[in-house]
Amino acid sequence: NAGVMQNPRHLVRRRGQEARLRCSPMKGHSHVYWYRQLPEEGLKFMVYLQKENIIDESGMPKERFSAEFPKEGPSILRIQQVVRGDSAAYFCASSPSGSIRGNQPQHFGDGTRLSIL
Amino acid sequence: ILNVEQSPQSLHVQEGDSTNFTCSFPSSNFYALHWYRWETAKSPKALFVMTLNGDEKKKGRISATLNTKEGYSYLYIKGSQPEDSATYLCASNRDDKIIFGKGTRLHILP
Numbered sequence: 001n002a003g004v005m006q007n008p009r010h011l012v013r014r015r016g017q018e019a020r021l022r023c024s025p026m027k028g029h030s031h032v033y034w035y036r037q038l039p040e041e042g043l044k045f046m047v048y049l050q051k052e053n054i055i056d057e058s059g060m061p062k063e064r065f066s067a068e069f070p071k072e073g074p075s076i077l078r079i080q081q082v083v084r085g086d087s088a089a090y091f092c093a094s095s096p097s098g099s100i101r102g103n104q105p106q107h108f109g110d111g112t113r114l115s116i117l
Numbered sequence: 118i119l120n121v122e123q124s125p126q127s128l129h130v131q132e133g134d135s136t137n138f139t140c141s142f143p144s145s146n147f148y149a150l151h152w153y154r155w156e157t158a159k160s161p162k163a164l165f166v167m168t169l170n171g172d173e174k175k176k177g178r179i180s181a182t183l184n185t186k187e188g189y190s191y192l193y194i195k196g197s198q199p200e201d202s203a204t205y206l207c208a209s210n211r212d213d214k215i216i217f218g219k220g221t222r223l224h225i226l227p
Contacts, residue, residue: 042220044217045217056214058214091160108162111160
């Protein structure tokens with residue numbers, strides 16, 4: 001049973017370009033979470049999605065960032081017009097049901113390291 | 118406490134010694150406390166999910182306790198081994214949000 005798959009593992013973009021990060025949850029998992037890890041910082045919650053629904057995006061910057069989890073295919077975290085400060089590791093996690101109010105641990109992918117030149 | 122705080126930030130332990138570290142979290146509107154083990158260049162792996170005050174969980178040489186009234190959890194490692202070297206993260210589910218601490222980085226010295 002494959003774990004959470006994130007791709008690419010490393011992504012390099014120039015300022016002003018778009019970055020697309022993909023996350024395929026574990027089989028049978030319908031809940032996806034995105035986190036950002038800045039240097040010397042812990043994991044910061046960004047967004048929580050179920051299939052075709054954004055449940056909580058309170059951790060997502062209001063501009064340039066968006067996320068989706070379509071009925072078919074992986075979840076996508078999209079960053080438009082990237083800036084140097086977007087350089088970070090972005091982790092995706094999935095669970096079979098909501099970890100919020102639930103007892104389900106989250107299963108993490110290996111992350112995407114985004115570097116902005 | 119409004120955030121999840123972990124201490125110490127970093128810890129060096131001699132192989133064979135036992136150790137423990139702390140996670141402090143907001144005690145109000147508490148739902149669950151998670152512990153994860155995060156090895157360098159890998160993804161965090163779940164260790165425990167704890168929900169009840171007084172809960173104790175154990176997996177091999179690693180165990181954890183939970184005090185929801187005062188808002189803290191301890192993680193214990195008995196007889197440390199080199200493979201225990203990792204960052205240990207705790208995360209609190211509260212008010213429909215999950216908040217991670219910055220982790221305790223554990224180094225096992227041979």
